[in-house]
Amino acid sequence: MPVAPPFPRLPSLNALRAFEAAARLGGFALAGEELQVSPGAVAAQIKALEQEIGGALFVRHARGVDLTPLGRRALPGFVAAFDSLGLAVTELRREAVPGKVHIAALPALAELWLAPRLPAIRETLPEVDISITAMETPPNLKRVPFDLCLFYAPDGSSAVAQDDLLPVCTRAVATTLQRPEDLLEAVCLTDSAWARDWQIWADEALPGREFTPKGPVFSLYSLAVQEALSGAGVLMAHRSLVAGHLASGALVAPFPVSVPLKDRISLWSLPGGRGNAVVDTLASELRRLSVSDG
Known part of the structure; x- marks a missing residue:
């Protein structure tokens, strides 16, 4: 048996x-x-x-x-x-839905850098279904079903755009500012994740001066931008994220000093994303749009 x-x-x-x-x-x-x-x-x-x-x-x-x-x-x-x-x-998911691309992005980049480019992407790549999830830190692409990451990261092959810091405000607020020292008493709008940006800029514009911004702090950068547009104060801006408002004149830079950021806007896929034709095509189109806009 x-x-x-x-x-x-x-x-x-x-x-x-x-x-x-x-x-x-x-x-x-x-x-x-x-x-x-x-x-x-x-x-x-x-x-x-x-x-x-x-x-x-x-x-x-x-x-x-x-x-x-x-x-x-x-x-x-x-x-x-x-x-x-x-x-x-x-x-397996890519095989099941080959035209879907899921992007993980820093909230500010998702709202203010990626979203304005989506209409052009949809026109060029109408067959691609793009989903976006905003998160504060890049995910491990080996573990989660994202195809692309869009975050600030150290300079490297994944960089798609340089960015720099500069104070911005409405024209009305700008008339009250004659020199960088005036910011010491101005209402300064701050994003909590990038609170150090004020001091980074001040190290260049006000060498030797400790700068502590006076004003409200926001947990969403887009809210800080809206407050700047409403005339509530001066925002320490990432140029790439307010480029449209600067171009339209809704916001202006009251001082000529800008400071390049060490980290660049970067777009990457880890080994699980390389070689996928739809993902690669979308990444190439975003890079092309970034260059043409710059």
């Missing part, structure tokens, strides 16, 4: 994901944020995994967790495995 031994069962995929994320990121809380579950859920999944494999993967202590030697040896293989799984899912 033939014997049919039970087929070995793999551990839970969720438990393996919890281990990989916690080991890669260095803690249960960070893993929970990435996986969108509680740290307790991560801890429970890892505990169940440790019981199933018969060995400890983490050492728990008051300050957090550390990988055991077993966990350290296992981590590279699981990182590679989940990277491959993420890329495979991305390719």
